[in-house]
Amino acid sequence: MTDPRRGPGTGLSRPTVSRLPGYLRALSSLAGSGTVRVSSAELARLTGASPAVLRRDLAGLGQLGRRGVGYPVATLQQAISQALGLVEDQPVVLVGAGHLGSALAGYAGFEDRGLRLCAVLDADPRLIGQRRGAVVVQSIDELEDTVTAAAARLAILAVPTGAAQSVAERLVAAGIRGLLNFAPVDLAVPAGVTVRAVDLSTELQILAFHQAELRPGPTGAPPSP
Amino acid sequence: MTDPRRGPGTGLSRPTVSRLPGYLRALSSLAGSGTVRVSSAELARLTGASPAVLRRDLAGLGQLGRRGVGYPVATLQQAISQALGLVEDQPVVLVGAGHLGSALAGYAGFEDRGLRLCAVLDADPRLIGQRRGAVVVQSIDELEDTVTAAAARLAILAVPTGAAQSVAERLVAAGIRGLLNFAPVDLAVPAGVTVRAVDLSTELQILAFHQAELRPGPTGAPPSP
DNA sequence: TAGATTGTTAATCGATTAACAATC
DNA sequence: TAGATTGTTAATCGATTAACAATC
Structure with missing residues (x-):
């Protein structure tokens, strides 16, 4: 064991942790509009994650969803807040x-x-x-x-x-x-x-690279959306 | 070939690109203090990267260093600016x-x-x-x-x-x-x-997780630096 | 020549993706 | 029961690390 970077008990990877705030934000928005249940497909669409990554991330927080049904919005909010240490402000x-x-x-x-x-x-x-x-x-x-x-x-x-x-x-x-x-x-x-x-x-420098990179390539036709 | 996310010619991975601005900043600081040459070990120390990652990142930009000697600061600055598309403002x-x-x-x-x-x-x-x-x-x-x-x-x-x-x-x-x-x-x-x-x-929520995670574990003794 | 340091290779590690059995 | 969707497994992909030969 060289570098046990994972915390005591909480088996959450760094990328997972960095995505949790995004889920939380989307859930707040859903809760605000009265939605009580959400599927991994829908939450993934709202946050830009893939449904598989999302389910994997959430599975790490406990048994939160119900097969065939989806995730209860409020439960998810609580579980993520708890995982991030935000139950108390x-x-x-x-x-x-x-x-x-x-x-x-x-x-x-x-x-x-x-x-x-x-x-x-x-x-x-x-x-x-x-x-x-x-x-x-x-x-x-x-x-x-x-x-x-x-x-x-x-x-x-x-x-x-x-x-x-x-x-x-x-x-x-x-x-x-x-x-x-x-x-x-x-x-x-x-x-x-x-x-x-x-x-x-x-x-801005990272953005500069991406926009420079996406010049039209040697193939003449521009990529269609 | 499913998703050729790499640009035309520039074989730079996403993590590499995200580190280049940090190198550039450290190089500006070195250049400002009159340093003309730097080793991967020193630049790695300044930027928090590992020397191996650093050399790998820079190798992707061309033949920039000299074995046994190190990297010329000015050449490195130019090469990174070019890779990011910042040669012209x-x-x-x-x-x-x-x-x-x-x-x-x-x-x-x-x-x-x-x-x-x-x-x-x-x-x-x-x-x-x-x-x-x-x-x-x-x-x-x-x-x-x-x-x-x-x-x-x-x-x-x-x-x-x-x-x-x-x-x-x-x-x-x-x-x-x-x-x-x-x-x-x-x-x-x-x-x-x-x-x-x-x-x-x-x-802040990501930081909250990390500070919550680093509570003293079940073992009594606090970790020494 | 001897010491230093890069560039590169192979091994390791970790995350994502795809698929599907479990289950509501 | 039939359809839907999770939780999980195995396969794929990609990045990091460690080691070292090349070379200054």
């Missing part, structure tokens, strides 16, 4: 109240999705005291106290590139275990801490 | 000049990374004429003309969820082939168009 600390941080704080989907923005911090004294979403901007000096008080394990980093690494280190030292990094830099963190990076350039 | 259209759109427009790394923000569009008449980054906000009525005039194939969608699908359709009809979607909705697009989605909730 997860407190999230946001560092950075600039343009990007403000936009993220205003995101209207935290509560609905098992997340709760519990604090916004910034180093700029002029921003302290201003409203962002449902909270008031605090000084970054209060970082450690805030993370501890909220028992937060998730944080969003929307600070200038030059500050990202040191703020990340303070967050981790205070107890943060999952970091969503919007600064264009590769953070170094200790084992046991997960970083996900969102970088505008990276995303 | 790619024009990018941004739709949405609200909080998020404004933050994205202010992103200071477009030019350095082979991208050029060529227009910002919004439906709100009060925003039209305001500066965002290096450009002035135009009416969304000019969407088709703008995309055509710039020959843009990449666009960023930072509009309200309810508007995302219809704006996406207009962009695609005007010639956009790669869409970076910040709205929390699964866009339906025709074949040949690539969508990448950035969703705050999705990212």
